[in-house]
Amino acid sequence: MTDLAIILLALFGVWTGWRVFRVDSMVRASFALMLSFIATAGIGLLLSAPYIGVATVFMMAVEMLVMAIFMVMFMMNPAGLNPMSMVHQHRLSIGAGVVAFAGLGAAVLLSDLPDSPVAPGTDVVAQLGFELLGPSMLIFETAGVTLLATMLGAVILSSRQGRFGMADHGSRPPGLEPGGAPAGRRPEKGGGHGHGHGGHGGHGDGGHGRASDDHGGEHRGHMSDGDHEGHAGYSPDGAMGAPGPEHGATHRTPAKSEHGGEHRTAHGPGHAPQDQKAADAPQEDAAPNADPHAHHRKGTGHDGDDT
């Protein structure tokens, strides 16, 4: 009876594990992985490991939730409405997988397996507790310290601010083919460029702020055109001050469609060095009279909050 349940759970776990790489959506894939883990947990429960089994469910549920949140950020096809197959070295991988399974399976079938089951009525949870805080305390503590190091490492690795400037400074997307031109967002307008971008906005303000409303409007449009990340709310009105709302509303859309491309070619490269300067030297420009740079600093601070 137990064996039958274990066979069914094992089949379910292997099948859901296989589905992970066969479904068209990352959400389905990660929850298929979760089901595979739940099958493992069920087998653990049946094999008299209540704590390990239930803790696996808990851990994997939370972990797959984290996965789901990350998928929002990194996946082009989270809903699975289109087929999704992104593989390389496919045959080699299939071969490696089959060889691994065959090798391990042969080892399982050919070797003489031990047979000494857990005695019924053993309080395995209490045993585990005494083991964790008794003879194996050093191992347990090592795991704890490693997890602490992991937390620090994860925060440091994923932090945008760094000792040598922003982590995404000068970041360029990869080419579509090896050695090709950068794909995706343009580096001087990219969303990962909030920093340089804020500098650009500041520059536009300083250089053209006194010019006609129309021109300012264009610049505003230009800024919001490149705004892919959170600072859209800040830049149009915050950088320009008073004439903000209606101009932001009226000019942003036209600028996007009509002047956006023009600006990219006309102003993009020409402004680049100044952007660089504004971006690289925030300290010197901290004085309140340096209006554009003050805005620029505000802009970066805001970016930091958002990311």
Place this chain on the structure above:
Amino acid sequence: MTLIIVLLAASALFGIGLYGALSQQSFVMLMMGLELMLNGALLAIIGFWSRGLGGMPEGQLLAIIVMAVMAIEMAIGFALVVALYRKRQADVTEAIGTLKR
């Protein structure tokens, strides 16, 4: 008998996970392959502990360690993906081919 079933399932999970880790281009999917391999390892440990160790608590301890490894893999993996995305705006392995040179 029970142990053989469990271990066969564990090796199947490990094989599928290896296939996924080698074949997937997307970092997130690749990490799912790694998780699946760890799932196989966890299943094998539970099986061995329950049917071969006579309930020695060290077996459970090993399972706990595997869970900690999973958490570490997940946290550092996603941190690396975020760092890489910041630097290269990349979410597939092909985008970091320059690491070869």
Place this chain on the structure above:
Amino acid sequence: MSVLLAAGVLVALALGIWLGAWFDRLAPALEGGRAAGPMAPLRDWAALLIRDQAETEAPDRMNRLLAPAWYLALAAIGLSVVPVAEGLALWHSPVGIVVWGSCEALIVITVFLHGWSPNAPFPLIGAYRYAAIGLPVMLPSMFVLIAAALPAESLSLIAIVDSQRDSWNLVRQPLGLPLFLVVGLTLTLRGPLDFAGGVDIAGGTSAEESGAGLFLWQVARLATLVAFSALAAAVFLGGPLGPLLPGPVWLALKTALVMALTVLAGRLIARTTPSRMLHVLWVWLLPLSFAHLAVSGMVAL
């Protein structure tokens, strides 16, 4: 015997669902609104049941159908580890609070799937919002439950109830119940922590639901309220312990009390934006629950 017990727990769950629905309809009286009678929930449900289900474009049918069922099942599993009388629970799990913790985590995932599967914008926004909020709520929940397990020296709920013979955990660990109420509000999608639904996104994960699907979802929410309240009553209020009356009656009374508290809290505490709530959860609630665990540990020593 265990069949009888299971039937009893199910009947109690059904009664609790009805009671929770009635509490929800009584609560407007606090703000000068009109309170409805005890039959109002049944009428509303009957009206829901005869309505058609709305269809969306390219939904994930399986998950859409299964999400309310999962939610209900998880509530039932969570309830099954709660001791109904001294030393008697439907599922004598030696790791009762870990089982409940797993149910919590899976409930968050179920709500996410419920919002994800209709393939429509508002439910999806609700799902992602809720996932971001639900994640940090899991941590205080675990700390609070571990703190409650410390005096009992066991993860089993039966032992935790048994450890409260002299004084309830509510007295020994006064912060526990308020912190756990936050968890309850999240799990039952209520008030300040109902980021899955809410009028600001047109009903959120349930925006596309109607008819039997919506009915089942509402029932599952209430079932989770019952399970959460029963667990909170067992962990903090001594569960079935009490003089004169038999244990199950005490448990039912205490459960009803926690249910009323949760409905009240959900009604009276204002909602805020998800980003501000995230700040509150990570920066204030997490350290607070950690301090609670440390203090409880010292008291238990």
